[in-house]
Amino acid sequence: MVIYLVGNMFYDRERELKKLNEIYSRQGSSFVVVYGRRRVGKTALVREFLKGKLGIYLFVGEKDEALLLEDFTREVEMALSSYLPPYVRLRFSSLEELFEFLFDFSRDIKLVIILDEFQNFRSVKPSLFSSLQKLWDLKGEDSNVVLIAVGSYVGMMKRIFMDRKEPLFGRVDEWIKLKPFDFWRAYNFVNIPARDFVEIFSALGGMPKYLLYLRHYYNGNTIETLRSLFFDELSPLREEGFNVLKLEFGRYYRSYFSILEAVSLGYVTPKEISDKTGLKILTVGKYLSELTNHYEYLGKEVPATEDPRKTRKVSYFIRDEFFNFWFRFVYHNIQYLEEGEITKVLNDLRENFPAFVGKEYERIGREFIRRIDLGFSPLRVGRWWHKGEEIDVIAYNEEKVALFEVKWSDLSKARAKRLLRDLERKGELVPLRGERVYGLISREVEGKEELRNCGYLVFDLNDIVYIPPGKL
Ligand SMILES: Nc1ncnc2c1ncn2[C@@H]1O[C@H](COP(=O)(O)OP(=O)(O)O)[C@@H](O)[C@H]1O
Ligand SMILES: [Mg+2]
Structure with a gap:
């Protein structure tokens, strides 16, 4: 069965790309961390961002420094080829020297440097964190680098940049946490x-x-x-x-x-x-x-x-x-x-x-309620429970309370009515003053229109999956 839509095209991530481009347009240097768990799409995102820009993608493999330096040097040569004199081969004696070269290079021109799986420097060359800090503090201001450290181990990335005892503490300008696609994007x-x-x-x-x-x-x-x-x-x-x-x-x-x-x-x-x-x-x-x-x-x-x-x-x-x-x-x-x-x-x-x-x-129902127009703007949307009673979704402000039962099943008209009656009973237990509206979120509901005409908010799967793009 052929079911696939998008092929190998890059998909969505509009907000993250917008944020990165906004950072890119700033004067001077910026230090950005992109983090999120393995396979969430960090590498795909930063590579997409790099398209059409002068920049270098460096993958921090767990190798020794000499080998890594060789990889990085080749990448730099390729990326900057049109700026370097022909037939000249770059040679650096250390990773520090290479980074210093890039910072100096970017004095007159914006340069993106991506360090993917940044946390691997921990095993390759732990002292590099402190060298990078010195370089950043010394040359960051006079150069135009967008330095993007990408990392998969959330805990490790936080330690490297947020622990006061670590050299790079406090150097990051922007954190971008990459999350999986939400239900609608997926x-x-x-x-x-x-x-x-x-x-x-x-x-x-x-x-x-x-x-x-x-x-x-x-x-x-x-x-x-x-x-x-x-x-x-x-x-x-x-x-x-x-x-x-x-x-x-x-x-x-x-x-x-x-x-x-x-x-x-x-x-x-x-x-x-x-x-x-x-x-x-x-x-x-x-x-x-x-x-x-x-x-x-x-x-x-x-x-x-x-x-x-x-x-x-x-x-x-x-x-x-x-x-x-x-x-x-x-x-x-x-x-x-x-x-x-x-x-x-x-x-x-x-x-x-x-x-x-x-x-x-x-969960999807709660997200859905957050995104649609209920006729009022809720202060909070969430679940409610008390002494064995539970309401799947409630959304409220001072004047209004909307309450929903969520069911992953196809409801007959009779069952829907019974659920609503029980929900109305539970609704009375909720310690809020506003005027109540009741509703159902189900896979399918028999007599949906009829219930809607009675003033209930009723949604089925067809309503759930369709949210106008603007509301995402
Ligand atoms: N926005 C996207 N559009 C299309 N495919 C994506 C997207 N993000 C990630 N992928 C695919 O998912 C897989 C994992 O993404 P990757 O960027 O390698 O994750 P990470 O670097 O976070 O481990 C790759 O095969 C990539 O092609
Ligand atoms: Mg990756």
Whole structure:
């Protein structure tokens, strides 16, 4: 089945390119960090940005300095060939000398220097950070360099640039965190039916690289597609969680992994996670804080009516759909997978994937509500829960409250009405004063127009997938 839309063309990233171009147009030098996890599209982005500009792309391989210097010298020669006297070969005795040359070169002309996988300098030549700092402080002002340090290990990049004890502390002008495509951009990137897409997006998220796999792996059946992507011995994504995260977490990765697994299974408070993993509550607290603030793999949620700084009703979630799925269905079942007991894993998937998609559809629903015009501008949009009662989406300001039930299913008219009645009951429990409007977000709703005529806000998958580009 040929399903692919975009071919090998560069897609979207308009905001990031706009930001980079704005930085490029500034006088003098700028130091930019582009970070984000492996395969999110950092290299593709900076290369796209470089097109049509004078600049040099340098990949910091984990080699020794002499070899790296040879690579870099060749790149510099090629990039600057029309500015260098013919037949002259450049020669540098160290990386420092090469960078100094580039800074001097850019005195009269704007020059982009990209250092991809910047954190690798740590193993190639740790003293380079301090040399770069000196060079930057000495020559940055009189030159016109846009220095872009690209890095995949969020924790490491933050340490290099944000730790007071590190030489490059405080030198960065702009941080650009590259995130996976959101639901709508991802949907427009691959061309598969919306119903299947919601399910597959629940497992892959908006990672361009993973979405590109659908070209070969999507076969019109979600479970089969996920099986071939994640669960067969040679599946491309089976080891991916290990590949991406082991290096990030280092020696203690097992504890981080247990916590992420627990969260993916629905243990979302520190107490629940501690009970599930057997880690002490203090330890869990420390890891949760690191995973949230430092590594940014977890997010923190509180009921939408409560003050996040005061409430104790905190619940954690895995931000990235891919990791959420990988921990829940791959890592959680790693024993079975290694023993070749794939049937057990597929049973787990068949049984629990629908509820998993249901949760993801709630997330998509909240994002959708943030992007559309509800007839008022909400101060907050989020989930709400209290004593076993839960509302999937609420959006409110002083005067208005919109409340939604989200269901990843096709609703009959009767079921829709029952859900709305129950939602109205729960709505009374929400401690807000504004006037209430109730609604449903479902895959399909029988009698959608009729319900709308009764004053309900009703959306189905066709409404969800279509947001005018301006609203993205
Ligand atoms: N904006 C994009 N449009 C099209 N393909 C992309 C885009 N971003 C990334 N890709 C593809 O996804 C894959 C991973 O991207 P890459 O830039 O290598 O990620 P990273 O450098 O963050 O590890 C590459 O095959 C790339 O072609
Ligand atoms: Mg890269």
